Amino acid sequence: MSRHRFIKLVLAVALIFLLSGCWDGVELQKRAIVLMIGVDPSQQGDHNVTVSLQIARPQKFGSSPEASTGSGDENTVVVSRNGVDVIDAIRKIQLSIDRTLFFGHVRGLVVNQCVAQDGVMAFVTPLLQARMASRETWLFISKNPAENVLHYTPLLDSIPSTYLSNFFENRLLLTRPYQATLGGFHQRLVTPGVEPFAIWIGEGDKALSAPAIEGFAVFSEDKFVGGLNQKQAVGWQFIENQFPKSPLTFRCSKEQPGQFIVDVKSVKSRIRASKGKDGQPRATIVIRLNGWIEGGTCVKTTNQKELKALIQQVQSEVETMVQSSIKQCRQLNSDSLGVGRQLYRFSPKVWKGDTWWSETFPHIQTTVQVQVQLDFLQTYKDIHFNPKTSTL
Incomplete structure (x- = not known):
């Protein structure tokens, strides 16, 4: 072996010890996959909000994308906790379950309009900064309690968040759908001369177990003021x-x-x-x-x-x-x-x-x-x- 090839071999072996690997990886069976987040006003005097998380139960999902035939509790579970703010409530949910919360699959943030009247950026900003929700996450303002929306279990799809996301996209078909997301909301909020909006939802078809679109929720700055x-x-x-x-x-x-x-x-x-x-x-x-x-x-x-x-x-x-x-x-x-x-x-x-x-x-x-x-x-x-x- 030539001296030149020997040096290459030594360097290649040395580089192996510099590879970190998946040192911070979490096994799938140890993750709690969050599909949707709901925010409601708290009924307790010392707390401001109630946060609900719709968590998937992967062991209940079949290998084929067939429609769900049983009750929604077979595929998802909704966990709610009160907190001073959103992060505090989510921390309490984390301490109450045996798995690590994973927010990489969050498709929608549902906010009760009673909370939205006081402003939504107070809890949207922490979710974005902590990477608990992406800027492409849909923003919904609900007439009914957000926790009730998370309990919807559509019969046409085994994953509720996927059905709801597809339903809203099919129903709205906006030319610029990004503007109805958390990122679009913030973008319009900081643009002079235009106010943000969100999707306004209410009680829907009980047979399909899905909410209905009331129209668009409009804001003055980040405060919900009414709907179209x-x-x-x-x-x-x-x-x-x-x-x-x-x-x-x-x-x-x-x-x-x-x-x-x-x-x-x-x-x-x-x-x-x-x-x-x-x-x-x-x-x-x-x-x-x-x-x-x-x-x-x-x-x-x-x-x-x-x-x-x-x-x-x-x-x-x-x-x-x-x-x-x-x-x-x-x-x-x-x-x-x-x-x-x-x-x-x-x-x-x-x-x-x-x-x-x-x-x-x-x-x-x-x-x-x-x-x-x-x-x-x-x-x-x-x-x-x-x-x-x-x-x-």
Whole structure:
């Protein structure tokens, strides 16, 4: 063996002793895998919150992804403790079980709206700093106790957190879903002129054992101030340019009963905020909707006049949803629409700070323009209607 090869062999052997290996590894059977975290107000005077952890029982999960056929307690267990803060309550849960809590699979943080009214960053920040929840974790605000949500055991999936995450993604289909997570919440919180939001949930279908989506929870800074119902949430999606490619149902008309379906191909929205002639900020929201009519009880003819009436009906209902969303955000004094963000970006000389905008936003004049272009399968013609403008 040459001297050069001998030196390489000695170095290779020496490097083996420098490898640390899995010195800090924890065996799977010694882990308590946390799937969801719930936060409720504490019923004890010396404690502030009650924290609930939904913990998986791996020995109850089969090798195949079949639906759960038994009670939820067979697959998961919910453990709750009171604490001065979230970390204190989680520490007490850790001391009460024989396994090490593992938060690598947490999919959702459920917060009771009674707690959220006082602010959520007081317990979101410690969870992120301690790496107990990732920035991609969904944030839910619940009308009901968060512990009840963690007890939901969907029959269509053996892992409750997986079912709920897939259900919310399928139901919302946001163009930018990250904004509904803990990371997105914090990102919007520190951005001038826009307030954060979360998914607002309530009691759902008992047969499926899953919560229902009420709409979007909106905030003033990090404090929950109210919610947008489902129609207002659709209007919010239009304004925020977050409406997905999805069908919508519209009424035929006030005179004619029935409904028709529009398969939305694309939605493009634009907000422009500037200083008006009176010196006060004003905003213009332009929404362009493209799609085709799939059918309905009032889609029976190729008469151009009737088809244009349907387009006008779509414009009217979209405008109503958008205006309702704007009105609700004004009443709650929560600019989750991002009007102030546009003012801050395009008219920085007008911007006078977050406090000024909080006082100005409820009184800002907003103009809405809705443009609709639809394809009718009966005629294969492209029919569009002039923009409809309204001011609120």
